[in-house]
Amino acid sequence: PIKSFEFSFCLRQNENRYTPVITVVEAKNENIMSGLGQCAAEMIASRIFNEQEGTNLARIYGVVTSRNIWKFIKLEGNALYVDLEDYSIKEISKIIGILCSMIEQKA
Template sequence: MAYSDFSVFDLRQQFDVQFRADTLFPQLTPIEPTAWLREALRKGQDLGFNSEKSRSERLVTPVLMELSDLNHRSFSIYSGMNLDVDIGAGLRGECDFIFSFSRIQDFIAAPVFCIAEAKKQDLELGTIQCAAQLIAARRLNEQEKNPIHTLYGCSTTGIEWRFLKYEGNEFILDEQRYYLAQLPALLGALQAVVDASKGQG
């Protein structure tokens, strides 16, 4: 089993977690995108997509690069790296993107945010996969004695983004969806995750 193989039932039974819906960012501050980001996304959409990888490269990566610049590159972004924490429990496999405030680039350290690309454009399945990755991220943090108590994640098709928060034994799924066509709100939500995560550790 790997992250993409889990169901909600599997996560509840195996890891004793619960799920509920709520508003994660009730006082979100929109952030205006730079001209560079708007142009990069325009070019990416003009090229079109024939795979999840192309969506990642042309839609998701530019947004994350913008977020990194907004925060003076204060966090690392890992792309396409394995997060093999507990193979026996199925907590293994590749993660599309992981954020960490660690400056180590060679291997994943102290993750605080995971992004799962929705395979076959299925945002719900992507959300479940992301939840499994967050469980693994917490275990890795515990193994490294890193006191990060709240982890965030996101499932995205590149066009549509859905956030979740993992705290205690509960996942809170954001009732609000964010869209690439509403870039200021999407950047504001991503910045809210960075701001909330900075105070931990």
């Protein structure tokens, strides 16, 4: 069983319970694709952690960002879905909307 793992950053649904919903990974040198593997691994670790804590979420989400560019990922069952679109920080309202949908498990 996984007892500890490191998140680059983690968002949870409930402030009273540690249930990882979204993992956020910083991409180095503006290379978003380079962060996808790390993000996917952290998403799987989040799902395992949640299951060990008795919380089964239908989806775990991931974000890879360079601060200027944002890429969104979804882990549902054994399938990993990568949004084909990259979002610019100039689209901040769209980015916040996607993050809110992820927290609500609606994305």
